[in-house]
Amino acid sequence: MLLNSVIIVLREVLEAALLISILSALSGTLGLSRRWVGWSLCIGMAGALLYSLGINTITDLFDGVGQEITSAAMQCMLYLLLLATTLLVAGGADIRGKYGRLAVLFMASAVSLAVTREGFEVLVYIYGFSGILQQFLSIMMGAVIGAGIGISIGALLYYLLANMAYRHALVADICLLALIGASMISQAILLLTQADWLPSQYPLWDTTGWLPENSVTGQLLYALVGYEATPTAIQAVSYFGSLLLLMIMAALAGRPGQPHD
Numbered sequence: 635m636l637l638n639s640v641i642i643v644l645r646e647v648l649e650a651a652l653l654i655s656i657l658s659a660l661s662g663t664l665g666l667s668r669r670w671v672g673w674s675l676c677i678g679m680a681g682a683l684l685y686s687l688g689i690n691t692i693t694d695l696f697d698g699v700g701q702e703i704t705s706a707a708m709q710c711m712l713y714l715l716l717l718a719t720t721l722l723v724a725g726g727a728d729i730r731g732k733y734g735r736l737a738v739l740f741m742a743s744a745v746s747l748a749v750t751r752e753g754f755e756v757l758v759y760i761y762g763f764s765g766i767l768q769q770f771l772s773i774m775m776g777a778v779i780g781a782g783i784g785i786s787i788g789a790l791l792y793y794l795l796a797n798m799a800y801r802h803a804l805v806a807d808i809c810l811l812a813l814i815g816a817s818m819i820s821q822a823i824l825l826l827t828q829a830d831w832l833p834s835q836y837p838l839w840d841t842t843g844w845l846p847e848n849s850v851t852g853q854l855l856y857a858l859v860g861y862e863a864t865p866t867a868i869q870a871v872s873y874f875g876s877l878l879l880l881m882i883m884a885a886l887a888g889r890p891g892q893p894h895d
Contacts, residue, residue: 639776640783641848643756647781648857650752651788653814657719657741659795660807664723666734674742678749685754686761699829706829708751709822715744716815717880720808725887787854808884810858816877817860823872837864
């Protein structure tokens with residue numbers, strides 16, 4: 635139970651931690667205040683609590699697949715927020731003026747939404763064992779370890795990006811946001827398939843024997859690039875399509891420019 639708890643919580647925390655790290659580093663690179671991170675985390679945690687309290691009502695929606703549909707909608711919204719942020723940054727807008735406030739709004743909304751979704755998953759998982767004391771203690775210990783690993787990896791990524799030169803940091807941030815955004819769309823497709831809103835398909839390939847999804851490396855790649863050991867054709871098309879869309883839109887918006895002093 636301990637190892638399973640570590641892996642499950644690591645998976646959820648790592649997704650949010652990486653996104654927070656990238657957007658926080660991007661905010662610093664652009665010369666924007668990072669104060670939005672604190673209050674967006676608070677909003678996200680409050681949202682996760684409210685989401686978990688209303689899970690029964692949400693699940694009953696859409697003929698019993700409300701949770702899957704809601705989670706898929708949140709993933710799609712996250713992608714749109716990352717796309718909007720990327721367009722503002724790559725477009726060479728006056729990021730320290732009114733567009734800076736808009737960029738902060740997009741980034742804060744993305745963090746709040748990510749923390750709501752991932753925090754909800756962690757709360758529901760832990761609550762499921764709250765009635766069994768011995769298992770609950772093991773689950774809590776694993777959750778603390780998994781969360782610690784996820785936060786530590788996020789912190790390392792943040793300091794790596796924060797210490798890059800401006801142009802290199804900006805390119806790295808945009809590329810990482812594109813990968814995470816594509817992962818969000820792939821996850822949304824999987825959820826819609828589970829809800830029978832999209833047709834089920836056979837996997838295009840199976841790399842479980844080479845790199846299992848439930849390994850630490852698999853979880854890291856899942857959080858960062860949306861790694862799936864058994865993706866279907868529609869998942870692969872949606873992943874690479876959304877990845878290319880974000881990168882092409884960023885390229886068409888224009889080359890990023892150095893912020894003015």
